[in-house]
Amino acid sequence: MGIERSELPTLSFSGRLSEDIALMKEILGEDQTVIFRPFENLRDGNIRGCVIFTELLVNNIVIDQNVVRPLLEFSSVIKQRGKPLAEELAKCVICTDEVKTGKNPYDAITSIFIGDTVILLDSCPEAIVANSKKYSIRSVGVPETEDSVNGPKEAFTELIVTNLSLLRRKVKDANLKFRFFEVGKISRTRVCLSYIDDIAEESLIKTIEERLSTFEIDSVLDVSYISELISDNPTSPVDTMGVTERPDVVAARLFEGRCAIFVDGTPFALTAPYLFLENFQANEDYYENFWFGSFLRLLRFFSFFIAVSLPGIYVALISYHKEMIPRALLISIAKSRAAVPFPAALEMFILLLMFDLLRESGVRLPKAIGVTVSTVGAIVLGQSIVSANIVSAEMIIIVAICGIASFLTPKLEGEIIFLRLLLLLLSSMLGIYGYAIGVVMFSAYISSLTSFGVDFTAYTIPRTKAGGKDSFIRVIRSSLTTRPYAIQKKNKTRFRRK
């Protein structure tokens, strides 16, 4: 490209058709997917121009019938009105749902690459941009990472407009706002901030807007790009922004005063502020009977404890505190470990590493092969490794229990792996005291985190009766009368009897 990128925003159309087309071609370079279709009005040969679009992203029928045909056939009377021709054509001739004009060639090209059609006119320094988008997208599918038995079965797709429409269908109130940003110097990705105006705190909206405008990046390909750039604790191994693929979850969070961020090309949405407690909540808690929902939530807390603690506690007990293990069990463990050459801690590290290898390979491989890998890993490898006396059978059981337990809180997958290894390391050095030190360190650390100004551990230990209603358990819906006070304070009531 002959024109420097930094110069592009400063360019403008000259109003001379041949020059403007040449400019566009120069910017576009060798991109042969962009079509230049010249036209001349049938009734007035002086009205000439060029329709420019990319064949990859457009609806050809719309361009033929609603853009090109009207341009060929419109009456020259329009020209005689004395107003700028581009404005008149946009207003009276082009028959698409969204039409605008612009003077910057670079903006015009960006529009072309989101599926719009650009019309250049001779003797007119403005381009008309008409909506003609048509994308090949997958249809709205079922959630893959947040599947549920009850409740809605739809998940976000890669198209931001579809995602917003899914949300709009759930929140029909006029106070639901969508504010668009363009992020990514090259990718020019559309990012949408969504919130309910009379519920979300203004300070929160302002903070997110400010943070979205404080960086310059080449491209944004996923919500995680945004999450890492705008969260309170970007270096933390603990995520302080929520990610979901479910429109109902986003809607529920907006109703609590949170904001959602959508990124074009990603079937996930970010929500903020995010609390540690939310890792243990699932949409299904609210769709089940509240007794069962509460039980499931408690089960998730327990599973988190098991997933992070069991290896550390086990190694601490068999290496330092054998007297705490019942004698019969200790004899059984001693028998199985009799021929194992490695120290218990190293054995556990090896097994956990192997488990993570298997899990990762199962996820990355195609589903059919992934299942085979899991089966081979779980049965053949497990059996063989015990027979070869590399690890003991009890270790396999411990790691398997940890693995199963960690699946109950998928949002904490990364945190569980880190914390589990930390606790195992400390336990293998200091026994149960090391484990206790690790737990205190982790508790202190997550207590120091914030998510957009809100304490990350808010409601984890509820200090008020209201705070405890939707924390470790979920009480009956009629008792959930107020929104979370830690997140928003201006519109508290969410339920009352008429």
Next chain:
Amino acid sequence: MRNVLKLASCIFAISILFGCSDYSELNMQKLVNGAGIDKKDDEIYVSIVSPTLSEEKEREIIKTSGKSFFDAVRNAASISDKKLYWGHATVLVMGENLLSEMDTLLDSILRARDVYPDIALVVAKGTDAESVLNAGEGDVTESIYNMFANEENSKRFQALRIWELFREREEFGVCVIPTVSIEKGEIFLSGGAVINGGKPSGYLSGEEVLIRSLVTDKGAGGYLPMLSGEKGEVSFEILAREGKKKETETGNEISLRITLSPAEVRGEMSGEEMKKLGEKYIKEETKKLLERASRENLGDIFALGKSADYNNTEIFCEVRISDILGGEK
């Protein structure tokens, strides 16, 4: 990054400064289930019972000796292929002749590493500790431990752990260590050895141990033997009891309130008759034990107090008959 470095430095420092002091790998250790201690010719003989990790043999007994318990256990290191781990030892069988120097022995035991004071003490009566451990094929220490568990309800033979021994001696000056004997090659719990002021002062039978438990509020239940009345026979299970002791101007008083349930009734007996039989038996047995304790100088086995006069003690016994197993109130 700075925080990560700080954290890593902390963990490294902790591991260097504090870590691994009592670290030990399970497969480098030999678990000890229990031990027997005998004294012959000024030499302490220790038989250590350890579960084997093979399927063929349930347990192995490591025999060692030395000038003291500590010395003997230290000598075991040259016999055993692995380091001994005493954390799960449950029963310690002592030879009768060691009762007179029990304080020295317990001090030596408790100073050993990994030994916790919740090991149950048992005295080998009429035999030596090694013979007790060698009776039968299985792990005798485990059998004794299970016997105590089976007696949990009757409280006739209660395990006396080392810390309980110290507590009882502190409180009453007297403690009773269960005894184990061998008959026809089988071991059984036979009663209790009375330790008065750190010295052995005699033995109690199983029934005497039960009576003592009733008075000292140690037992929660138990079975009385078959009692004969005019219209038949009855045996009782003790459901609840409350024992009160007090010193009076004329001597001492022991009042007992006991609820009995007829475990087996032969003949036509009314509740009142059962009550009388039960009261008579408990009162008589308590009186007999008081007299024996006084006569044989067993010590203050009922914990009546230092100035207690066992010859001048009144016994009041009230029995209630529960209808749980068919008796009348």
